[in-house]
Amino acid sequence: xxxxxxxxxxxxxxxxxxxxxxEAMMERFDRAAELLNLEPGIYAVLRHPEKQIITSxxxxxxNGEVEVFQGxxxxxxxxRGPAKGGIRFDAKVSLDEVTALAAWMTWKCAVVDIPFGGxxxxxxxxxxxxxxxxxxxxxxxYTASILDVLGxxxxxxxxxxxxxxxxxxxxxxxxxxxxxHTVTSVVTGKPVAMGGSLGRxxxxxxxxxxxxxxxxxxxxxxxxxxxxAVQGFGNVGSVAARLLEEEGLTVxxxxxxxxxxxxxxxxxxxxxxKWVAEHKFLEGFPHGEPITNEELLxxxxxxxxxxxxxxxxxxxxxPNIKAKIIAEGANGPTTxxxxxxxxxxxxxxIPDILANAGGVxxxxxxxxxxxxxxxxxxxxxxxRLREVMIRSFHNVLDYARQHHVNLRTASYMLAIDRVAAVHxxxxxxx
Numbered sequence: 475x476x477x478x479x480x481x482x483x484x485x486x487x488x489x490x491x492x493x494x495x496x497e498a499m500m501e502r503f504d505r506a507a508e509l510l511n512l513e514p515g516i517y518a519v520l521r522h523p524e525k526q527i528i529t530s531x532x533x534x535x536x537n538g539e540v541e542v543f544q545g546x547x548x549x550x551x552x553x554r555g556p557a558k559g560g561i562r563f564d565a566k567v568s569l570d571e572v573t574a575l576a577a578w579m580t581w582k583c584a585v586v587d588i589p590f591g592g593x594x595x596x597x598x599x600x601x602x603x604x605x606x607x608x609x610x611x612x613x614x615x616y617t618a619s620i621l622d623v624l625g626x627x628x629x630x631x632x633x634x635x636x637x638x639x640x641x642x643x644x645x646x647x648x649x650x651x652x653x654x655h656t657v658t659s660v661v662t663g664k665p666v667a668m669g670g671s672l673g674r675x676x677x678x679x680x681x682x683x684x685x686x687x688x689x690x691x692x693x694x695x696x697x698x699x700x701x702x703a704v705q706g707f708g709n710v711g712s713v714a715a716r717l718l719e720e721e722g723l724t725v726x727x728x729x730x731x732x733x734x735x736x737x738x739x740x741x742x743x744x745x746x747x748k749w750v751a752e753h754k755f756l757e758g759f760p761h762g763e764p765i766t767n768e769e770l771l772x773x774x775x776x777x778x779x780x781x782x783x784x785x786x787x788x789x790x791x792x793p794n795i796k797a798k799i800i801a802e803g804a805n806g807p808t809t810x811x812x813x814x815x816x817x818x819x820x821x822x823x824i825p826d827i828l829a830n831a832g833g834v835x836x837x838x839x840x841x842x843x844x845x846x847x848x849x850x851x852x853x854x855x856x857x858r859l860r861e862v863m864i865r866s867f868h869n870v871l872d873y874a875r876q877h878h879v880n881l882r883t884a885s886y887m888l889a890i891d892r893v894a895a896v897h898x899x900x901x902x903x904x
Contacts, residue, residue: 492809493785495574501810503577506886509877515902516894523573525549529619531597533612536605545616547595549629550576553896556627557593558583558834560634560663561641563612567596578805579834581889582827586866588838593629595620601636613641617648624649626659626845632837633663643668659844662837671840673855674833679713679781680856681832682803684863685824686714686777687721689799692871693822701775703727703797705734705767706782707746707756710803710830714779716743723777727770730756730782734770737762772796780807781830787812795821802826817880825882827889828870835862 491497500521507517531543546569549557559579572594580592597616601609623629624645633642642661646668649660658669666672673680690697700723704715707730715725724740732755735741741762749759771778771787772794780786781803787795792808792815800816801824802808808816808823816823836859843849850858874884 496570499574523550545597546572547620548576550592551580552591555589557629558590559593560632561595562635563601567598584889584892586831613644614648639665662840672852676713677836678710678833682714683717688867697722702777703775704779711781732757734765735762736765801829
């Protein structure tokens with residue numbers, strides 16, 4: 475395969491830092507661009523974010539002192555519609571990470587063919603050390619500092635790591651106060667009483683379940699007797715585990731930040747959910763053998779769902795992965811070098827920009843409902859989510875077969891092709 479003509483890549487070598495999310499994203503982007511023979515001008519446009527905002531966020535703390543945090547918001551590409559992407563509060567937030575996540579959101583929205591671009595945001599902080607009042611003041615000041623880009627037609631945030639419905643309510647209220655009227659469609663993932671969508675909370679995990687079910691059908695693997703390990707028992711992992719159990723699969727291992735539990739006969743997810751509700755974490759859950767997060771990834775299961783952190787499957791442990799199917803519930807759980815190893819092993823990897831796109835799909839439904847002022851039943855939300863995820867899975871699968879590539883490369887190619895097509899039609903404003 476020839477290189478893209480006349481394009482000088484900033485980094486012609488393999489990923490320099492396997493765990494740098496932006497480098498990992500760009501490695502996949504460059505591969506897809508090369509296979510698409512993307513013209514140099516479009517390549518240059520899509521390789522750079524539209525806007526990167528770094529802002530100081532001064533907050534009056536409960537003790538009367540002022541602490542200044544750093545806030546970030548990146549709009550990667552808005553050619554197909556308003557930017558869409560979550561806001562995270564975490565001590566590890568960085569510009570590279572946020573930019574990579576904003577790019578992933580761009581491709582994710584394009585893969586499922588919804589009219590959004592990609593964005594991401596975050597504040598560098600430890601939210602667990604902040605009081606509720608400090609969190610609210612932090613959220614409102616951060617919102618005010620990026621107010622120029624926010625809006626239903628420009629940039630629509632959503633919950634992400636360490637943010638939730640309450641944080642979205644504060645963002646919506648802050649924006650609405652500046653607009654002098656209530657604007658529900660400026661964020662998604664809100665409380666249902668404030669215009670949130672039914673089915674939104676379970677949407678990402680439900681989407682993971684749907685694509686796993688389609689993969690089993692495609693590979694001719696029966697549902698009953700199929701074993702699953704789920705790394706991460708937060709909103710995505712716990713929902714996916716429960717729905718897969720309901721579908722008839724046997725969930726034999728689950729884990730969270732405190733470690734995991736394994737039971738060859740299957741774990742009753744209802745009991746695990748009850749334990750976490752009472753104890754906050756899985757640590758001490760009595761119905762199985764304790765295992766580490768690392769051990770869970772290497773179990774001899776049929777389906778592996780990494781639904782926790784980035785970069786958990788690397789070139790170091792990829793040779794030991796035994797699962798036939800990996801469905802990426804988390805963003806970026808597999809590094810670029812690990813991809814090549816899994817591909818050689820014949821693992822059927824359903825990439826993050828497809829597997830976990832259920833969340834942004836129902837976020838789109840929420841935005842539509844807010845704009846219409848008319849709300850759908852949960853049954854209708856689930857039905858339409860199912861239609862989008864199944865159609866997108868088969869679009870990617872067909873693309874993979876047509877171009878003789880794996881699902882990750884096909885997902886990137888399809889997404890980039892769709893975004894590039896819009897850029898060609900719109901042209902360059904000068």
